[in-house]
Amino acid sequence: MRLPRVPNSIAGPSRPRIPLSLPINAIHSSARYVSARAARITHSPYVGEALPVPFPQDPRAESRTPARTEVYLQDFEALGIKPGIARALRESFSQVVHPTFCQAQLIPAVLEGKDVLLRDITGSGKSFGLLLALLSRLRKGPAPGKHPGRTPEIPLETALLLVPHSNLALQLQYWARQLIPVSLFPDLAPVLSVVLRGTGTPMTELAERLRRTPPHILVGTATALVELAETDWAALGIPRLRTIAVDEADDLLGVPGVFASRKEQRNFAKHPPPALSLLRAILSERPKRPTSSVSRKSHDPLQAIFMSATLNRPVREFIKLELDCLSREKGGIVKVDVVNTRREFATRMRGKVEHYCLVVGEESVRDVRSASTDTRLNGARQEDMDEEDLEEGDMDQPYPSANGTPNPDAAHAGSTSPSPSADSPQQKTAQKEEPETPRQARAHPDRGHIIHELELFSTPLDASERPLLPLSLPSTQDEIIPNYPSQMFETIAAALALDVRRLAVLFVPPQVSVRRVVDLFGGLGVRARGLDLGSGEGGRGALAGSTQLVSSPSTVPQRPSQEQQGPEAQAQETQETQSPELLITSFPHSRGLDLPALSHVFLLGAAPSLTSYLHMAGRLGRRSALLAGVDAAAAGAVGMGPAGEGPAAAGWNEEEEVGPGKIITVVKEVMRPAWADDLRYGGGPDQLWGEERKVARLYRMMGVVPGRWAGEGEEDEGEGEAEELEEEE
Numbered sequence: 001m002r003l004p005r006v007p008n009s010i011a012g013p014s015r016p017r018i019p020l021s022l023p024i025n026a027i028h029s030s031a032r033y034v035s036a037r038a039a040r041i042t043h044s045p046y047v048g049e050a051l052p053v054p055f056p057q058d059p060r061a062e063s064r065t066p067a068r069t070e071v072y073l074q075d076f077e078a079l080g081i082k083p084g085i086a087r088a089l090r091e092s093f094s095q096v097v098h099p100t101f102c103q104a105q106l107i108p109a110v111l112e113g114k115d116v117l118l119r120d121i122t123g124s125g126k127s128f129g130l131l132l133a134l135l136s137r138l139r140k141g142p143a144p145g146k147h148p149g150r151t152p153e154i155p156l157e158t159a160l161l162l163v164p165h166s167n168l169a170l171q172l173q174y175w176a177r178q179l180i181p182v183s184l185f186p187d188l189a190p191v192l193s194v195v196l197r198g199t200g201t202p203m204t205e206l207a208e209r210l211r212r213t214p215p216h217i218l219v220g221t222a223t224a225l226v227e228l229a230e231t232d233w234a235a236l237g238i239p240r241l242r243t244i245a246v247d248e249a250d251d252l253l254g255v256p257g258v259f260a261s262r263k264e265q266r267n268f269a270k271h272p273p274p275a276l277s278l279l280r281a282i283l284s285e286r287p288k289r290p291t292s293s294v295s296r297k298s299h300d301p302l303q304a305i306f307m308s309a310t311l312n313r314p315v316r317e318f319i320k321l322e323l324d325c326l327s328r329e330k331g332g333i334v335k336v337d338v339v340n341t342r343r344e345f346a347t348r349m350r351g352k353v354e355h356y357c358l359v360v361g362e363e364s365v366r367d368v369r370s371a372s373t374d375t376r377l378n379g380a381r382q383e384d385m386d387e388e389d390l391e392e393g394d395m396d397q398p399y400p401s402a403n404g405t406p407n408p409d410a411a412h413a414g415s416t417s418p419s420p421s422a423d424s425p426q427q428k429t430a431q432k433e434e435p436e437t438p439r440q441a442r443a444h445p446d447r448g449h450i451i452h453e454l455e456l457f458s459t460p461l462d463a464s465e466r467p468l469l470p471l472s473l474p475s476t477q478d479e480i481i482p483n484y485p486s487q488m489f490e491t492i493a494a495a496l497a498l499d500v501r502r503l504a505v506l507f508v509p510p511q512v513s514v515r516r517v518v519d520l521f522g523g524l525g526v527r528a529r530g531l532d533l534g535s536g537e538g539g540r541g542a543l544a545g546s547t548q549l550v551s552s553p554s555t556v557p558q559r560p561s562q563e564q565q566g567p568e569a570q571a572q573e574t575q576e577t578q579s580p581e582l583l584i585t586s587f588p589h590s591r592g593l594d595l596p597a598l599s600h601v602f603l604l605g606a607a608p609s610l611t612s613y614l615h616m617a618g619r620l621g622r623r624s625a626l627l628a629g630v631d632a633a634a635a636g637a638v639g640m641g642p643a644g645e646g647p648a649a650a651g652w653n654e655e656e657e658v659g660p661g662k663i664i665t666v667v668k669e670v671m672r673p674a675w676a677d678d679l680r681y682g683g684g685p686d687q688l689w690g691e692e693r694k695v696a697r698l699y700r701m702m703g704v705v706p707g708r709w710a711g712e713g714e715e716d717e718g719e720g721e722a723e724e725l726e727e728e729e
């Protein structure tokens with residue numbers, strides 16, 4: 001079987017290392033420098049106190065959510081989890097007592113062999129719940145073939161689980177190891193095997209192992225599984241497949257959104273992502289319904305499971321209509337749709353995740369101007385939110401028809417609009433009489449322009465306009481990483497030193513080399529490593545809440561042993577291990593990762609889309625996300641991570657972790673050119689410019705107010721030190 005060629009996105013050619021000559025002093029060595037730097041984190045003149053946004057609640061959220069109490073007070077056995085797994089859960093994850101709301105629906109559905117479409121907020125336990133359910137289905141039987149004696153018992157069936165990146169596969173493997181007793185399976189391979197690229201094991205060898213010991217759960221990245229399929233189709237064990245599950249399905253299927261351009265749609269049709277090619281190939285052999293090549297008698301349909309925090313409508317429609325892999329029988333599909341709009345997502349995260357945007361100029365750093373303070377944009381803002389809901393609407397609700405069939409949600413959103421124009425008496429009457437659809441609202445002449453992302457960033461500009469966001473921001477001489485001046489890294493280092501206690505993650509755009517950024521932070525005296533859970537024992541530490549991570553070998557300097565070190569060196573090492581650690585990875589590798597000790601997420605530059613922003617923000621406040629959804633009676637018992645290795649074992653106060661996490665976007669300040677004042681979109685002296693504008697848009701779409709970075713007191717103190725430092729200089 002030959003699948004379409006896919007670009008090697010995982011193991012690309014390694015770039016030559018470029019020696020760094022940093023013009024900046026090592027930050028950690030000078031606390032005063034850090035304070036001085038922090039003092040320059042001043043505030044935009046635009047930003048007042050953060051306004052409480054009168055943000056409309058989505059009424060559907062409440063009405064759709066059934067009474068949860070009885071769900072949470074169940075235990076895992078009652079849902080069908082095998083007693084052995086439930087026991088291991090109690091022993092290894094002692095604080096995971098009651099299932100979350102989505103788990104209470106996911107687990108029985110998986111066990112009953114139903115197809116599942118699941119959407120719930122990040123950190124609600126989707127992946128964990130799926131793993132529990134799949135492990136509970138483990139049954140062994142005699143090996144097929146001529147030599148049954150060679151492998152006396154093997155799992156009877158296989159579930160294929162596709163994940164977007166290797167870290168997530170390793171996380172699942174780590175969890176499985178905690179749940180399956182070593183006494184029963186000293187080698188985890190028959191229970192769960194992982195197929196990844198770039199591990200050093202040739203694919204032929206992996207295929208041979210899988211043929212010899214077909215696993216109960218086969219986890220792999222899409223690219224690795226495609227390579228395996230091309231190397232040895234039989235190694236996938238298609239005849240024994242019972243389930244095919246896709247975690248982070250929207251990412252893996254890459255279905256263009258409702259506002260995708262023709263070009264994007266053409267590209268998707270012409271070059272389907274690897275996961276899609278693989279699914280199609282598997283489904284052609286194991287289709288949902290009998291076909292000319294698969295007779296009714298031999299027909300044995302696969303169970304299909306698709307999950308994501310952002311499983312939006314285009315993806316669901318695609319799965320249902322194009323991929324045609326969902327049951328058409330009554331009760332054959334379980335749709336679990338708990339958090340279904342971006343607004344609701346942000347509302348659930350409120351108080352658990354704080355958002356900041358630092359705009360780094362040549363001389364100073366300031367906050368982004370709060371999106372909520374701009375009354376002129378309010379009219380457009382509400383309509384934008386309606387439009388987001390149009391895209392993110394609930395699973396069974398059809399699109400509003402093109403002829404303008406009224407949409408009750410639009411009516412609700414309109415009535416709570418903060419828009420000055422929408423508040424006018426005439427508007428209110430109009431809304432009462434005939435609710436508008438979002439599309440109608442958008443076309444309303446009195447409401448001002450909708451400044452949609454599409455219009456902002458990809459409209460073909462007419463001759464009098466120039467691109468709103470310059471494709472390549474002007475670079476200066478001292479930029480070690482093009483387009484990202486060193487001040488941006490200094491700012492992150494300063495924020496890390498001041499605000500982070502244990503662990504932070506920095507997401508960099510995919511075109512930026514993680515290794516170079518690690519080196520750069522090393523030069524600033526920051527404990528920085530590439531986030532790679534596969535590079536040794538350290539990965540386990542990250543998952544368990546410890547920060548003793550192992551990074552790619554090239555980034556870890558060789559240290560002498562304790563005996564070889566003098567007391568000074570030992571003291572320095574102790575100090576170093578106590579300082580916060582920064583893990584560096586690129587934007588696409590965030591999804592699904594669960595790092596218990598994480599308190600801060602930094603983004604280098606604006607997030608490419610709201611979806612990716614939500615996933616990156618979703619690495620934070622995960623414990624709170626679980627707590628928030630859990631009935632008060634159960635709340636005290638919920639926790640994260642395996643017992644004995646979790647936060648408590650890692651020596652930190654769990655209470656502290658429950659406090660809000662911080663997602664800090666660091667962007668480069670770009671001066672608005674004079675010609676921009678005349679622009680129809682994005683022009684005008686009161687409008688933001690560059691990436692700052694893009695970030696403000698994301699906040700606006702989520703309905704969040706960015707926080708102010710430093711309090712007044714800190715600012716004064718820092719300023720004093722900054723002056724002192726300047727005097728010295």
Ligand SMILES: Nc1ncnc2c1ncn2[C@@H]1O[C@H](COP(=O)(O)OP(=O)(O)OP(=O)(O)O)[C@@H](O)[C@H]1O
Pocket residue numbers: 093095096097098099100103120121122123124125126127128129308309591592593594618622626638639640641
């Ligand atoms: N019922 C539960 N009670 C308490 N903790 C739980 C429960 N289920 C899972 N957890 C913990 O919650 C964390 C997050 O789980 P998981 O990664 O499965 O969430 P997710 O919904 O898949 O997140 P994402 O959307 O980011 O992939 C894990 O550390 C897991 O141990």
